[in-house]
Amino acid sequence: MTHSSRIDCEMRSVMPATLEAIEGFLAELHLRCGAMHDWVNCFTTELLVREALTNAVMHGCGADPARQVQCVLRLRDRGLLIAVMDEGEGFDWRAAFDREGEDFECSGRGISILRAYADRVRYNNKGNAVTIFKRFR
Amino acid sequence: MVVVTREDTRAVVQPSGDTIVAATLPELRSKMRGIVEEGVKDLTVDLANVRMVDSSGIGLLISAHNSLRKVGGQFALIHVSPELMDLFKTMRIHQHFTVSGS
Numbered sequence: 125m126t127h128s129s130r131i132d133c134e135m136r137s138v139m140p141a142t143l144e145a146i147e148g149f150l151a152e153l154h155l156r157c158g159a160m161h162d163w164v165n166c167f168t169t170e171l172l173v174r175e176a177l178t179n180a181v182m183h184g185c186g187a188d189p190a191r192q193v194q195c196v197l198r199l200r201d202r203g204l205l206i207a208v209m210d211e212g213e214g215f216d217w218r219a220a221f222d223r224e225g226e227d228f229e230c231s232g233r234g235i236s237i238l239r240a241y242a243d244r245v246r247y248n249n250k251g252n253a254v255t256i257f258k259r260f261r
Numbered sequence: 262m263v264v265v266t267r268e269d270t271r272a273v274v275q276p277s278g279d280t281i282v283a284a285t286l287p288e289l290r291s292k293m294r295g296i297v298e299e300g301v302k303d304l305t306v307d308l309a310n311v312r313m314v315d316s317s318g319i320g321l322l323i324s325a326h327n328s329l330r331k332v333g334g335q336f337a338l339i340h341v342s343p344e345l346m347d348l349f350k351t352m353r354i355h356q357h358f359t360v361s362g363s
Contacts, residue, residue: 237348
């Protein structure tokens with residue numbers, strides 16, 4: 125994390141596509157959460173990071189540790205920016221956005237959570253990079 | 262370690278750790294499957310020590326509910342934190358089984 129007058133908090137990581145690596149990144153985030161501004165909702169921040177990284181690791185890279193996932197998290201001016209990119213083939217995010225999941229389905233809620241908790245969720249055309257923005261009030 | 266308290270066909274499960282997320286699912290999933298296969302019909306998950314549940318965790322809870330519904334059983338969550346309650350309401354899972362707060 126870096127501090128300056130312009131950027132309040134920034135974390136960057138290139139990690140192997142494993143669930144353990146996600147937990148490592150979030151452990152670091154937790155350590156820093158205590159020092160963050162009181163406008164930061166740590167639950168929402170962690171949930172959004174978890175869903176974005178889990179999608180990249182599990183669906184983007186098939187949990188292949190030989191593949192890498194890049195993550196940038198930035199907190200500034202009451203705004204949270206999360207950018208995640210994986211080395212996978214991408215997915216049809218348009219179909220996922222249009223999909224109305226049934227309440228009793230056991231999977232497929234990751235994108236719904238991102239859209240419910242973030243103000244903006246944008247994928248690239250290939251579907252292997254997502255940018256998420258949330259403004260805390 | 263997942264703690265299970267059983268009484269006949271009822272059981273209360275306390276997950277280990279403070280998360281039910283992709284990385285921590287296997288132990289809890291295995292334990293809950295085993296309980297249902299052994300004949301438990303009323304299963305309660307105590308979330309008193311759980312601060313985070315992700316989409317994978319929600320999927321596990323829905324799966325347990327679906328399994329119990331097939332055998333005429335019931336599924337419930339207790340001691341749910343306000344933040345998790347908001348998440349469950351947002352994802353509408355509170356409409357199908359009992360979700361009670363802390």
